[in-house]
Structures are given as C-alpha cells and as structure tokens.
C-alpha cells in the first residue's frame with residue numbers, strides 16, 4: 001500500500017481547532033513538536049523494519065495517554081475537520097480490502113503500535129493502518145517486543161515480489177487444502193519469522209482453508225464438464241485449466257490463496273485424476 005503522505009502537524013492543528021477544552025487545546029499545541037518528531041522517528045524505524053525499538057510512553061509532554069486516546073476516538077475520527085482524513089486513510093486500500101488478511105472489507109483504522117503504549121502516535125497517519133474488524137481483534141494488545149514479533153506493515157513492508165504462500169491438496173472427503181508459509185531461503189531469518197508471525201496472528205491458514213473449501217465446491221461441476229468433454233485428454237486439460245487459473249491470479253497477487261490453491265490443484269495427480277469429484 002502507498003504510505004500516506006499526510007503531515008501530522010496539520011492533523012494536530014485540525015484536532016486542536018475541534019477540541020473545546022481550552023486547557024487541553026494549549027497542552028496539545030505544546031505537544032505538537034513531540035508528536036511531529038515521534039512521527040519522523042517512526043518513519044525511519046518503519047523503513048528499517050525496527051519499529052519494535054520505539055520505546056513506549058505514558059504521556060505526550062503534559063497530555064496523558066487517556067487524553068490522546070480520546071483525541072483519536074472522539075476528535076480525529078468524528079470531527080468535521082478530521083473525519084475526511086480518517087476516511088481517506090480507510091479508503092486507501094484497493095477495493096476496500098483489508099491489507100492484513102487480503103480478504104475481508106476494511107472496517108476501521110488500526111494503530112500498528114498501540115495507542116495505549118504509544119500515545120504520541122495516536123493520530124500519526126503512518127501508524128494508522130486500515131483493517132477489517134476480525135484482524136483488528138486478532139492483533140496483540142501489546143506492541144512487538146522483538147523484530148520477529150512485528151507483523152507485516154502495509155506501508156513499509158512490500159513483499160509483492162516475494163512468493164511465500166503455498167498450498168497442499170489433502171486427499172480427504174471432501175477434498176481440502178492446507179496452506180503454509182515458505183518464503184525463499186535468501187529472504188533473511190527475521191523477515192521469514194515476521195511473515196510466519198503475520199500468518200499465525202491473523203489466522204490466515206484457517207481463513208484461506210475455509211475459502212478454498214468453498215471454492216472447491218463451486219468449481220466441481222465445471223471440472224466434471226471439462227473432463228467429460230476432453231475424453232482421454234481429461235487429465236491434461238484439467239491440469240492446463242487449473243494452471244491458467246493460478247497464473248491469472250498470480251498476475252495480480254502472487255500470494256493470494258487462490259494462486260496457491262490452483263497451483264497445488266494443477267500439481268496434484270490425484271486431484272486431476274478424479275480427486276475433484278470427492279464431496
């Protein structure tokens with residue numbers, strides 16, 4: 001996802017204008033510099049994959065964590081001045097699909113580093129990631145404590161060119177698929193652990209397996225028709241068809257569960273020889 005290029009200073013200004021309490025207005029104005037520097041530090045750590053190194057805090061100058069949390073929920077999300085910013089961040093994903101699971105629709109913004117531990121990042125756009133409500137729920141309450149614990153950050157971790165998701169056909173009744181993470185060996189241990197952590201945290205294996213089970217039921221009839229029209233060449237025709245389906249998905253997103261699913265189906269002799277009929 002493109003990283004939002006909104007400046008946090010002007011967001012704080014807009015929030016200040018919408019806050020009624022004069023004392024809080026003044027304290028927020030004073031805290032603006034700290035919020036701006038924290039955003040800059042965040043940007044550097046985000047690019048370096050080391051956001052876990054950012055120390056938490058209980059206040060932002062004289063503004064408390066509770067006040068910052070309230071500023072996010074009651075002012076940034078709701079006020080007329082800042083609501084459009086909130087909405088633009090939420091709407092930045094392609095087709096409104098959650099960038100964390102790649103499946104469900106976006107429901108809210110999630111603080112990548114939690115606001116309870118990092119109040120200074122409460123309204124910082126690069127810390128606000130669109131998410132579906134399930135992914136938002138699954139996320140750990142505390143921030144990452146090690147490099148490996150960092151789930152993938154949609155603004156900083158671009159893994160579009162790295163193939164890491166694969167599937168395996170299970171000879172069950174009905175036929176089913178399991179999904180696994182297998183990043184390339186040269187990716188580096190930390191990034192490999194982060195991908196696996198992301199996959200586990202957001203329960204993507206279960207999510208993809210249930211979508212795949214649904215898809216297998218939906219394509220069964222089409223595969224039977226294709227097989228019966230192809231006579232002796234049925235197996236080759238099926239394999240070719242499934243391979244093209246995989247390639248078509250991979251063209252858009254090589255780590256989509258559909259890419260992995262159709263690839264695994266095309267590679268399975270058992271499936272192509274009639275396993276697809278298992279219901």
Ligand SMILES: [Zn+2]
Nearest residue numbers: 098101132135
């Ligand atoms: Zn999601």
